[in-house]
Amino acid sequence: xxxxxxxxxxxxxxxxxxxxxxxxxxxxxxxxxxxxxxxxxxxxxxxxxxxxxxxxxxxxxxxxxxxxxxxxxxxxxxxxxxxxxxx
Numbered sequence: 001x002x003x004x005x006x007x008x009x010x011x012x013x014x015x016x017x018x019x020x021x022x023x024x025x026x027x028x029x030x031x032x033x034x035x036x037x038x039x040x041x042x043x044x045x046x047x048x049x050x051x052x053x054x055x056x057x058x059x060x061x062x063x064x065x066x067x068x069x070x071x072x073x074x075x076x077x078x079x080x081x082x083x084x085x086x087x
Contacts, residue, residue, distance in 0.1 A: 026051075030061065038067045
Protein backbone atom coordinates (compact mmCIF):
# COMPACT_ATOMS: atom_id res chain seq x y z
CA UNK A 1 0.00 0.00 0.00
CA UNK A 2 1.38 3.38 -0.93
CA UNK A 3 1.29 6.47 1.24
CA UNK A 4 -0.06 9.90 0.37
CA UNK A 5 2.39 11.99 -1.61
CA UNK A 6 3.17 15.57 -0.69
CA UNK A 7 4.50 17.84 -3.43
CA UNK A 8 6.60 20.82 -2.47
CA UNK A 9 6.30 23.94 -4.60
CA UNK A 10 9.15 26.38 -3.91
CA UNK A 11 7.95 29.62 -2.35
CA UNK A 12 9.73 31.54 -5.11
CA UNK A 13 7.34 29.91 -7.61
CA UNK A 14 4.25 30.29 -5.43
CA UNK A 15 4.94 33.97 -4.83
CA UNK A 16 5.08 34.71 -8.55
CA UNK A 17 1.87 32.88 -9.50
CA UNK A 18 -0.83 35.08 -10.90
CA UNK A 19 -3.53 33.58 -8.71
CA UNK A 20 -5.20 34.75 -5.53
CA UNK A 21 -3.28 33.20 -2.62
CA UNK A 22 -6.37 31.36 -1.36
CA UNK A 23 -6.85 29.67 -4.76
CA UNK A 24 -3.30 28.47 -5.44
CA UNK A 25 -3.58 25.00 -3.91
CA UNK A 26 -6.93 24.14 -5.51
CA UNK A 27 -5.81 25.47 -8.89
CA UNK A 28 -2.59 23.45 -8.80
CA UNK A 29 -4.51 20.30 -7.90
CA UNK A 30 -6.94 20.92 -10.78
CA UNK A 31 -4.03 21.40 -13.19
CA UNK A 32 -2.45 18.16 -12.01
CA UNK A 33 -5.73 16.27 -12.33
CA UNK A 34 -6.36 17.67 -15.83
CA UNK A 35 -2.86 16.78 -16.98
CA UNK A 36 -3.01 13.23 -15.60
CA UNK A 37 -6.51 12.66 -16.98
CA UNK A 38 -5.64 14.01 -20.42
CA UNK A 39 -2.67 11.62 -20.59
CA UNK A 40 -4.86 8.67 -19.58
CA UNK A 41 -2.99 8.15 -16.31
CA UNK A 42 -6.04 8.59 -14.08
CA UNK A 43 -9.78 8.20 -14.63
CA UNK A 44 -12.34 10.96 -14.27
CA UNK A 45 -13.44 9.39 -10.99
CA UNK A 46 -9.88 9.55 -9.70
CA UNK A 47 -9.58 13.15 -10.93
CA UNK A 48 -12.73 14.07 -9.01
CA UNK A 49 -11.35 12.44 -5.89
CA UNK A 50 -8.04 14.27 -6.31
CA UNK A 51 -9.66 17.67 -6.85
CA UNK A 52 -12.56 17.26 -4.44
CA UNK A 53 -15.07 18.39 -7.07
CA UNK A 54 -18.15 16.67 -8.44
CA UNK A 55 -18.26 14.75 -11.71
CA UNK A 56 -20.38 17.54 -13.23
CA UNK A 57 -17.82 20.16 -12.18
CA UNK A 58 -14.96 18.09 -13.59
CA UNK A 59 -16.83 17.55 -16.86
CA UNK A 60 -17.39 21.31 -17.09
CA UNK A 61 -13.67 21.88 -16.43
CA UNK A 62 -12.81 19.44 -19.23
CA UNK A 63 -15.20 21.27 -21.55
CA UNK A 64 -13.85 24.74 -20.74
CA UNK A 65 -10.26 23.56 -21.17
CA UNK A 66 -11.13 21.66 -24.36
CA UNK A 67 -9.80 18.37 -22.96
CA UNK A 68 -11.31 15.36 -24.77
CA UNK A 69 -13.43 13.09 -22.62
CA UNK A 70 -12.18 9.51 -22.45
CA UNK A 71 -15.40 7.60 -23.01
CA UNK A 72 -15.47 4.76 -25.46
CA UNK A 73 -18.29 2.73 -26.95
CA UNK A 74 -17.30 -0.03 -24.52
CA UNK A 75 -17.72 2.39 -21.60
CA UNK A 76 -21.20 3.26 -22.88
CA UNK A 77 -22.09 -0.42 -23.25
CA UNK A 78 -20.94 -1.13 -19.68
CA UNK A 79 -22.89 1.85 -18.31
CA UNK A 80 -26.01 0.77 -20.19
CA UNK A 81 -25.68 -2.80 -18.98
CA UNK A 82 -25.31 -1.53 -15.42
CA UNK A 83 -28.32 0.79 -15.84
CA UNK A 84 -30.39 -1.94 -17.50
CA UNK A 85 -30.96 -0.11 -20.78
CA UNK A 86 -30.75 -1.53 -24.27
CA UNK A 87 -28.95 0.02 -27.24
